[in-house]
Each structure stands twice: as structure tokens, then as C-alpha cells.
Amino acid sequence: MTQEDDALRREIRDWIAREAPRDWRTASTHEAFVASQRSWFAKLVAAGYAVPHWPREWPGGGRSLAEQKIIYEELARADTPRLLLSFVSTYHAFATLAECASAQQRSHYLPRILEGETWCQGFSEPGAGSDLAAIRSRAERRGDVYVVSGQKVWSTMAQYADMCLLLVRTSADGPKQAGLTYLLMDMRLPGVSVRPIHQIQGDEEFAEIFLDEVEIPVAQRVGEEGAGWAVAQATLASERGLTLMELSYRMRGAMVRLSEAVHAAGRTCDAGVLRKLGALATRVDAVCALADRFLQKRMDEDERVGDASIVKLAYSRCLRAWTDLGVELADLAGQMHAPITFGDLNSGNWMADFMNSYAWTIAGGSDEVQRNIIAERMLGMPREPKNWITEAGQ
Amino acid sequence: MSEMRRELEDSARKVFPDWQAAQDAKASWAQMAELGWFMAGVPEALGGLGLERRDLAVIFTEMGRARMPGPALAQFLALEALVQAPDFPGREDLMESAMAGEAITASLTIAGEDLTAVPDADTADRILVRSTDEVTLINLAGAKITPFPTWDGSRRLFTVAPAPDVPRIPLAAGSEAAALTERLDGLLCLGLAGDALGGADAVLAMAIEYLGTRRQFDRPLAMFQALKHRAADLKVALETATALYEASSEAAPLALGAMKAHCCEVYKQVAEEAVQFHGGIGLTVEYPVHLFLKRAFLNRALGGSAAFWNESAGDAVLELAAVE
Numbered sequence A: 001m002t003q004e005d006d007a008l009r010r011e012i013r014d015w016i017a018r019e020a021p022r023d024w025r026t027a028s029t030h031e032a033f034v035a036s037q038r039s040w041f042a043k044l045v046a047a048g049y050a051v052p053h054w055p056r057e058w059p060g061g062g063r064s065l066a067e068q069k070i071i072y073e074e075l076a077r078a079d080t081p082r083l084l085l086s087f088v089s090t091y092h093a094f095a096t097l098a099e100c101a102s103a104q105q106r107s108h109y110l111p112r113i114l115e116g117e118t119w120c121q122g123f124s125e126p127g128a129g130s131d132l133a134a135i136r137s138r139a140e141r142r143g144d145v146y147v148v149s150g151q152k153v154w155s156t157m158a159q160y161a162d163m164c165l166l167l168v169r170t171s172a173d174g175p176k177q178a179g180l181t182y183l184l185m186d187m188r189l190p191g192v193s194v195r196p197i198h199q200i201q202g203d204e205e206f207a208e209i210f211l212d213e214v215e216i217p218v219a220q221r222v223g224e225e226g227a228g229w230a231v232a233q234a235t236l237a238s239e240r241g242l243t244l245m246e247l248s249y250r251m252r253g254a255m256v257r258l259s260e261a262v263h264a265a266g267r268t269c270d271a272g273v274l275r276k277l278g279a280l281a282t283r284v285d286a287v288c289a290l291a292d293r294f295l296q297k298r299m300d301e302d303e304r305v306g307d308a309s310i311v312k313l314a315y316s317r318c319l320r321a322w323t324d325l326g327v328e329l330a331d332l333a334g335q336m337h338a339p340i341t342f343g344d345l346n347s348g349n350w351m352a353d354f355m356n357s358y359a360w361t362i363a364g365g366s367d368e369v370q371r372n373i374i375a376e377r378m379l380g381m382p383r384e385p386k387n388w389i390t391e392a393g394q
Numbered sequence B: 001m002s003e004m005r006r007e008l009e010d011s012a013r014k015v016f017p018d019w020q021a022a023q024d025a026k027a028s029w030a031q032m033a034e035l036g037w038f039m040a041g042v043p044e045a046l047g048g049l050g051l052e053r054r055d056l057a058v059i060f061t062e063m064g065r066a067r068m069p070g071p072a073l074a075q076f077l078a079l080e081a082l083v084q085a086p087d088f089p090g091r092e093d094l095m096e097s098a099m100a101g102e103a104i105t106a107s108l109t110i111a112g113e114d115l116t117a118v119p120d121a122d123t124a125d126r127i128l129v130r131s132t133d134e135v136t137l138i139n140l141a142g143a144k145i146t147p148f149p150t151w152d153g154s155r156r157l158f159t160v161a162p163a164p165d166v167p168r169i170p171l172a173a174g175s176e177a178a179a180l181t182e183r184l185d186g187l188l189c190l191g192l193a194g195d196a197l198g199g200a201d202a203v204l205a206m207a208i209e210y211l212g213t214r215r216q217f218d219r220p221l222a223m224f225q226a227l228k229h230r231a232a233d234l235k236v237a238l239e240t241a242t243a244l245y246e247a248s249s250e251a252a253p254l255a256l257g258a259m260k261a262h263c264c265e266v267y268k269q270v271a272e273e274a275v276q277f278h279g280g281i282g283l284t285v286e287y288p289v290h291l292f293l294k295r296a297f298l299n300r301a302l303g304g305s306a307a308f309w310n311e312s313a314g315d316a317v318l319e320l321a322a323v324e
Ligand SMILES: Cc1cc2nc3c(=O)[nH]c(=O)nc-3n(C[C@H](O)[C@H](O)[C@H](O)COP(=O)(O)OP(=O)(O)OC[C@H]3O[C@@H](n4cnc5c(N)ncnc54)[C@H](O)[C@@H]3O)c2cc1C
Pocket: A120, A121, A122, A123, A124, A125, A128, A129, A130, A131, A153, A154, A155, A156, A157, A205, A206, A358, A359, A360, A362, A363, A364, A365, A366, A367, A368, A369, A372
């Protein structure tokens, strides 16, 4: 810890004490939740803590690894709300725009993200989940617009989004990846309708998007027509890995909830419980260390194929174990239905937390898909034969 | 990785390219001395190389990868004790000969446990004995030394009862002894954890290579997703533990113990699966995969049990919540 680091820690601690919302856990309606998310984001932007992972030219950007750690640690320690509403805009949209978009698109959209414009990601479809390249939503070029029809699903916070990262099919020829095109869609365009999805824990974190002859200007395309797959990789890469440092620190910050659960269950002298608790705490530390190391590698441009998958899998499995121990400790009392806290993965409402943990074992490429990536691209284990229909027909 | 750590790793792999290269205990001991490993953690002012703990951590990992025989980890403990002890007559000579490779042994159990896991006690001249009251170097002349043959054949352990009237060199007493003992237990845990991760990495590579070459059902076994996913899970566990290890070299003793428990569990898990991945050949004594399994189990039992360390770590978590 250098003196500057200590100073930053004090600065952010003081700031949190003054500015962080306290009542957010009791926000009992979606409207109240969204309102509190917007005002919290605006405050973080103003103070320079919203986007420490952005480059230096942005206010609050260009933070070193040590500084990012401090910011996320302090935000977690003080139990401040996670930025769910601006999650896609500050990570996915940012990475896509920064890495793949035209200078004009960048200078138009990036400042608006800091002003609070929110984005959603319209990749998945009913027929295209893990097999993302199977996308069928169709975009047809007519003059200087694409006319898009189709359906997207599981789009996080789409019901509140201003803009959408949209992956569509412009051609049915050749390999399925080659026919995809990447568009930036205004959610207020005619023909766009959104329906929230009711989730098992009572939240409505994601939504379906229906697209009916939506006219999107060609100028809204990122990359060339047919190059959407490569652009989508930039979007996905931001999700696997980079986001997980903050989430890992939040899980560590929330170890206190497991501690409370042991006290509440009166099992502070139960050696079996203590062993599980201690082993889990060490595992959480290990996941934090892994996320740190990943970010350092990325900053040093030393990242290997599969590194991000390792971080994601390590986090998702650890989060599941974290929630699982909570459910176990809470025992019968934990089965009593309790109102949820929107957008919190480590709330201490154990059943809700457990169910919410699937978000990380399924979204952004499921655990199984990450295992495929690690095995095939990192460990060099051979791919399966591609086309089972042909094989079976032989 | 720093330049220094990369150099340590490169030179280790040149001398000990695989697990077989180090198996002649006498030769590998001389090679370690020649590589300067026993000087590594000793400050320059005392004639050593003045490397940090995270540099030593690289050496420990390489020892695990090579399934290093001999009492090297005990030697590191003895050297650390000599470095930390206040000066006494003869300290310099002792340190010099230990850096050159004259073996001082020590138990690979943590303080408070018996001297039941002392490597190469039958050939060493002295043993480092530590407790929270005192840390001493005791001459092994006349000691009762009973072999403790372990399933892991890579290290030779003994139970030791020093003779009552032999020369002793006190290194620390009272609160200083307690602090030094904690420090030594921490170093022991770091060493065992590094050994575990190096071994796990080697045995995982061995297993994946085997799956890639062994063909059944007209394809390499490595093509089966059931096996791929298990291999991927092992890789994730190993990388995660490695990140913790690299971040922990200067950690407090309790954190080092919990880290050791975590890393040794990962080694055991990787080695267990590696044997399974080999099928029948994995059960034949000529095939080396079982050697790692046995070392993994012994590592887990040395340096304090997982139950002990996890319980201690759990106690620390309990303190996070305000007690009514
Ligand atoms: C909380 C949450 C938020 C999300 N947010 C967004 C979003 O904002 N935008 C967006 O576009 N999408 C989003 N998604 C969608 C997400 O990307 C998909 O759910 C995910 O890719 C899996 O697709 P699927 O649901 O169709 O499952 P499927 O692909 O049908 O998979 C079903 C099961 O089969 C397994 N499986 C699939 N393929 C293989 C294989 N090759 N080998 C082994 N097992 C396999 C899967 O792992 C899974 O267990 C979100 C999902 C969740 C849960």
C-alpha cells in the first residue's frame, strides 16, 4: 500500500459515508429500484468512481489495478448497491464501442453512457442460446436502413434500456457465424416492444424484445455487414472476466452475512460448520486473487485464450457454494418466503441468493460452455466432430 | 512475473526438467545447493542472495513439480530460523554450512504436534525444534530415530526423540519464540502449498497428454466431453489456487495455513482424477501417476490438517459479525 493508495481509500470512504444510499435494500418496487440505481450511478460518475476500468481520457477512468481494487473493496465493504442498470452500458456497450465502433459512434454514445443512457444486450434468442451463432432475427437492407424482424430473449434490464447491442442475421449463406451483423438500436424506434420476464425468485431482471419491421439506419452498424460475430466477441469478452473483480469483492464483503447466519443458527461452536465456513472463506479469497491476476494480465496484454473463462467459472461455482452454505445454515427459517432485494447477489436472503446465482452459471456463456472453451482452446483437447446429423446418417 | 522469478523457474526447469530428473536424492541435493536455493532466502548481509518470500515460492513450486526427494523444505525452515534468531557465537559458520548444503532437519508438522515427520533424520546432524516457548537447534547424536515409512516414497520421514544431554543451541525463547514459531509454521505451509501446486500442474499435464494419445471408440479419449469438463474443472481449481498462492506469500500465518489446506485439497483432487483418467494403467506401479497421488495425500497431512486450518479460518470469519 502506497501513501496515494491510503489517501484514495480514505477519500472514497468519506465519500461513501456522505453519499451512498442507505435505504436501497428496502426499495420494494421496480420503479423505486430503477430510480435509486439512476441517482446512485449519477453520483458515482460525478465523483469519478463509476468507470475505473475505462481509459484515462474519461472522468474517473484510467485507474491502476491497485486503485480499482480499493474502489471495489470500499464499495463492497459499505454494502452499496451494485450497478445493475448500467452494467451493460459501462461494460458491454463500452467495450464494443471502444474496440470496434467508428470514431463517430464512439464520440456520440460514450459520453451519453456517463450521462445515464442505459443499454441492453440483444443477442440471445429462443433458438440461439449457447449456440449463439444460430441467431435468426433477420435484417434486410433497404436503401440506407436495415429492416429488422425477430425476437430476442433474456435481455437484462431491456425494459428500462435506451439502446440495444443487437446481433442479427443479414445472410443465410455460408457458415452461420459469417451471416451475422452488429447494430446499435434505439429502443424507442417503432416496432420495438419489450415484455419483462418473471423470474423464479420474484425479480424481473431480464425481458423479451420483439422486433417487428424495425428500421435501423445503416450508420448504426458496427463493423462491416457480415462481421457481427467478431464484434460480438468483444462484447462477450468484457463480460467474462473484467466484471468479476467487482463481483468477487462483493462476495468477500458479504462474508459477514454468513457469519451472521452462523451466529443466528447458534452454531458458533459447531466445528463442522466452522470448517465449511473457513474453507469457503479461503475459496472466496482465491477467487478474488484470481480476478486480480486476470485484470493485471489484461492490463499487461498478457491474457491467454481461456483465462476469462477460468475467472468466470471460478466465480460462478464459488457463488453457488456461497449461497448454498447460507441456505444450509438458515435451515427451516431460511425456507420462509421473504421479500427480495433487487439486483443483489449476496443479500443474505439465502433462497433468493441461491436462485440468483444461476445468473452467473448460465448467463454470458454457461458453465458448460466455459468448460468447453477451457478444454479445447486452453488444454488443447480436440473438438467433437461438427455435424452429428451427417455422422448419424452414414 | 518478475525477472528474478522467471530466472529461478527457468534454471529449475533446466536442471529438473521433469519428475524423473530429481529422483536421485543425493544428486538433486547437490544440484539444489549449486543453484543457490539454500542461500536464496538469506539476506545479503548474512552471505545469502536476499530474495523475498515470493521468490522462494517459485522454488517450492518447482520442488513439487520435480517431486523433490530429501529434506529441502526442512532446510528452508532451519535457515529461516537462523536468519531470524538474534546473533550468537557460531551462527555465521552454521549458516554458511547450511547454505552450502549441510542438512539441518526439522519436523514438517506444525508446532504443538510431535516430531513425527522429520525428513532424513538418519543422516542429518541437527534438528530444529520449535514450540511457542522455545526454538532450538538440537544435536541428533544419540537421538531415538524411528522410521515412519509413508505411502509417499518421495520423502523419507522419521519420528525423532532427541537424546536428553546433547548440545543445544537456543535460537529464541518466550514471546520471540512464539513469533518465530508462527513464522516458521507459515513458511512450512507456504512450502507445502507450493509443492502441491507444482505437483498438481505436472500431474494434470500428464493426464491431459494421456487422454490425447489414448484412443478408444475410434477417437482420442480427450474428445469426450465428460472428460473434457472434468479436466477443465481441475484447471480452474488449479489456476484459482495458484492465484491465491501467488498473492499470499507475505500473508499472516493463519491465512497461510488456510491457503495450504486449500492448495493441498486441489492437489489431491487433481491427482485423484488423474489416476481415474488413466484407467487400468494408472494402477500399475511402473506408471508414475500414482506417485503424485501419494505425495498429494502426504502434503495434505503435513503442516497441520485441513480440519485444523479450516476451523481456525472459520473462527476468524465468525468475528466479522458483531456478537450480541
Ligand atoms: C440472468 C441472465 C441474464 C442474461 N442476460 C442476457 C442479456 O442481457 N442479453 C442476452 O443476449 N442474453 C442474456 N442471457 C442469455 C444467456 O446468454 C443464455 O441463457 C445462455 O447463453 C444459455 O443459453 P440458453 O438459455 O438458451 O440455454 P441452452 O443453450 O439451451 O443450454 C441448456 C443447457 O445445456 C447446456 N449446454 C448447451 N450447449 C452445450 C454444449 N455444447 N455442451 C455441453 N452443454 C451444453 C447449457 O450449459 C445448459 O446447461 C441472460 C441469461 C441469464 C440467465
